[in-house]
Amino acid sequence: MDEIQRLLTSMEGEEILVDWLKNYRDNYGSGVLFWAVKNSDPEAIQLLLKAGAEPDETNTRGETPLLISLDQGNEDLIRIFLEAGADTEKKDFAGNTPLTKAVSTGNVQIVEMLFANDHPTPDLEERNGEGYTPLLLAVDLGHLEIVEYLLDKGADFLKKNSEGRTILHLTALHNDFEILDLFLEKEETKTILEDRDADGNTALLLAASHDSVECLEKLLKIEANFLQVNASGKTGLEEAERQKYHHVSKILKKVLTEKLFFAAKHGEDELCRTILKLRISPNPIDQDGNTPLHIAVIHDRISTAQLLLDLHASQFLKNLEGKSALDIAKEKKKEELIQLLEPEKE
Numbered sequence: 419m420d421e422i423q424r425l426l427t428s429m430e431g432e433e434i435l436v437d438w439l440k441n442y443r444d445n446y447g448s449g450v451l452f453w454a455v456k457n458s459d460p461e462a463i464q465l466l467l468k469a470g471a472e473p474d475e476t477n478t479r480g481e482t483p484l485l486i487s488l489d490q491g492n493e494d495l496i497r498i499f500l501e502a503g504a505d506t507e508k509k510d511f512a513g514n515t516p517l518t519k520a521v522s523t524g525n526v527q528i529v530e531m532l533f534a535n536d537h538p539t540p541d542l543e544e545r546n547g548e549g550y551t552p553l554l555l556a557v558d559l560g561h562l563e564i565v566e567y568l569l570d571k572g573a574d575f576l577k578k579n580s581e582g583r584t585i586l587h588l589t590a591l592h593n594d595f596e597i598l599d600l601f602l603e604k605e606e607t608k609t610i611l612e613d614r615d616a617d618g619n620t621a622l623l624l625a626a627s628h629d630s631v632e633c634l635e636k637l638l639k640i641e642a643n644f645l646q647v648n649a650s651g652k653t654g655l656e657e658a659e660r661q662k663y664h665h666v667s668k669i670l671k672k673v674l675t676e677k678l679f680f681a682a683k684h685g686e687d688e689l690c691r692t693i694l695k696l697r698i699s700p701n702p703i704d705q706d707g708n709t710p711l712h713i714a715v716i717h718d719r720i721s722t723a724q725l726l727l728d729l730h731a732s733q734f735l736k737n738l739e740g741k742s743a744l745d746i747a748k749e750k751k752k753e754e755l756i757q758l759l760e761p762e763k764e
Contacts, residue, residue, distance in 0.1 A: 582616045
């Protein structure tokens with residue numbers, strides 16, 4: 419670009435030639451100012467702007483010099499255009515804004531530059547052509563510092579992208595557990611915990627189907643529903659087992675087993691049935707050696723005990739006190755349960 423600098427300097431006062439140079443466009447609508455940007459030549463850019471080049475000129479893709487400078491992540495060029503009064507809200511034809519371009523660089527200092535200049539504050543909720551707000555984009559790209567900065571600026575973290583995905587979906591998709599932690603601190607996060615994307619996935623379903631172990635565990639801690647199914651009718655456990663994600667499967671089997679004991683205690687027959695359909699063992703034992711059948715008998719859940727027996731629970735297993743479910747029924751003098759549990763006489 420030295421030739422451009424020499425040409426501009428030598429043409430000082432030659433208004434017709436200077437005007438031609440400012441307004442020249444190639445077949446892509448790019449003028450000399452664009453070339454100077456693409457070649458990262460700040461001196462040529464400043465000479466062109468001083469000569470009257472328009473800082474917000476666009477090429478055939480609707481890109482401005484500022485947008486291209488942001489694409490390059492070139493702080494020096496970005497600063498030049500901001501100081502020259504470039505429009506910080508002007509989109510290209512693909513819908514990219516200066517702020518979403520800045521987010522894509524992964525450099526929080528560049529994002530800060532857009533908010534520090536004298537122009538109107540960039541719109542925190544303006545979406546790009548793919549339906550991402552700046553915050554959603556930062557989460558999707560895993561840029562933790564930028565996520566923190568945008569949250570401090572007041573960005574809405576409850577919005578969805580064009581695929582119906584929330585910040586929870588995006589963190590689960592990439593197992594960005596550090597970013598997820600930022601949102602788990604906020605009570606409002608629970609309002610989107612069970613939201614589904616276009617494929618019927620909750621955040622937990624995405625975590626299970628993408629082997630995102632840490633995010634899965636964090637979602638379970640805030641009571642995400644692990645029995646939800648996606649548009650294909652599959653639970654998180656089924657998706658994990660299909661893809662042989664053994665750690666995810668182990669985690670989900672553990673919580674399903676715990677839920678089976680809960681269902682047995684409270685007589686929630688349909689919940690028992692749903693869990694056992696996922697091939698969870700009907701005969702796990704708790705810290706006292708009790709099986710779900712023991713628990714159902716202890717709490718007088720007759721229909722639940724019947725269901726467990728129908729689904730292959732064993733009435734012969736004994737707990738740490740050496741008692742079977744039948745022994746407990748006899749102690750409690752529960753005739754209906756005794757009849758249910760006693761082996762048929764030949």
